[in-house]
Amino acid sequence: MFRNLKIHIFIYYFVTTATFLGILYYFLNILHVENNLLIVIVLLTLLTFSGFIIAKLSVEPLFQHVTNLQNLSKETLHELNLPISTIKTNLHMLKKSLSDEKDLKRAIRIESACDMLQQRYNELDYMIKLQSSNVAKENFSLDELLRQRVEFLKSIYPHVEFKLNLQPTQIHSDKVGLSKVIDNLIDNGVKYSQNIHKIDVELQDYSLHVKDYGCGMDEVELVQIFDNYYQSNENMQGFGIGLSMVKRFCDSNEVLLNLKSEPDNGTTIILKFKED
Incomplete structure (x- = not known):
């Protein structure tokens, strides 16, 4: 994706530069225009239009890519919350029926691991909100x-x-x-x-x-x-x-x-x- 974007921007930049030089040559050597202000105005107009096109070519695909990543992160985060909650709920119920000390220690280790997953979930949720400037104090x-x-x-x-x-x-x-x-x-x-x-x-x-x-x-x-x-x-x-x-x-x-x-x-x- 970004490799093709680089190629497109390079081609557009090359064609635009060649066009500017051709226009400048045409004004100076073919039409023999002596009004430098007119030449400057024409070139500035073309430069402004060209800059807008280059910005559009370079920024929009990147913006779309970032938007897709954010949407994917939000969807993945939402789907992670359900299994984490399910594990914690069922583990809490399971611990009540455990009497063997070794089994209870294993359950506690699982609970600790689940807490760590919950912490990572909270951090991902925080990072997404941070990127969107939606962090609440x-x-x-x-x-x-x-x-x-x-x-x-x-x-x-x-x-x-x-x-x-x-x-x-x-x-x-x-x-x-x-x-x-x-x-x-x-x-x-x-x-x-x-x-x-x-x-x-x-x-x-x-x-x-x-x-x-x-x-x-x-x-x-x-x-x-x-x-x-x-x-x-x-x-x-x-x-x-x-x-x-x-x-x-x-x-x-x-x-x-x-x-x-x-x-x-x-x-x-x-x-x-x-x-x-």
């Missing part, structure tokens, strides 16, 4: 959201000790987007704390501190850490887009972002929210 308890996200991440990282010091805090913000930010910050802390499995989460005076006790970063790494696809440790899993997403969220929601880190002394990321 709401009033909610930030300390309660932090407890919920830590409880969720405990099921993924049972070996990690989470220390919470949370002051009751009400904010008005994008709750789904902030949930993704919190998950990314804690997930990064766990990944880069391979020897000391401990994460501190503190919320005081509208400031959120997420501290790990991992490898830390030097000044060079701190400059690049918010770039897309940058990873201070290439052996880590993931695509290096987490902190870039965090920065975009903070910039669009007027949240001050700060980062403190030293090699071998861990990293602390600080989010400062607006006071209501």
Whole structure:
């Protein structure tokens, strides 16, 4: 599709340029027109029309392609919701009839996996709304959201000790987007704390501190850490887009972002929210 589009634009550009040169030659050497203003007006008119055609050729197919992808994503997302809900409902009923400890543990693992699928569903739904600028902000308890996200991440990282010091805090913000930010910050802390499995989460005076006790970063790494696809440790899993997403969220929601880190002394990321 896009290969043919490039060919069409190139052909149109080549023909248009040749036409302009031919018209200019005709005016100057055949008609011997000396009125430069007339030549400029004619050429500007043709350039404007040509620019409109090139824009139409290049943008409309891309717009249609993006629209089709968005529609497909929405339809797929809608279809995913039903099986997830079915699994959770039936699993909840099944757990009531299980008495064997091993079977109960298996059911709990299935439930955790289903919660992770639900989380991915929520993230996809959020990304679609974000693309369409349809993200809703709401009033909610930030300390309660932090407890919920830590409880969720405990099921993924049972070996990690989470220390919470949370002051009751009400904010008005994008709750789904902030949930993704919190998950990314804690997930990064766990990944880069391979020897000391401990994460501190503190919320005081509208400031959120997420501290790990991992490898830390030097000044060079701190400059690049918010770039897309940058990873201070290439052996880590993931695509290096987490902190870039965090920065975009903070910039669009007027949240001050700060980062403190030293090699071998861990990293602390600080989010400062607006006071209501």
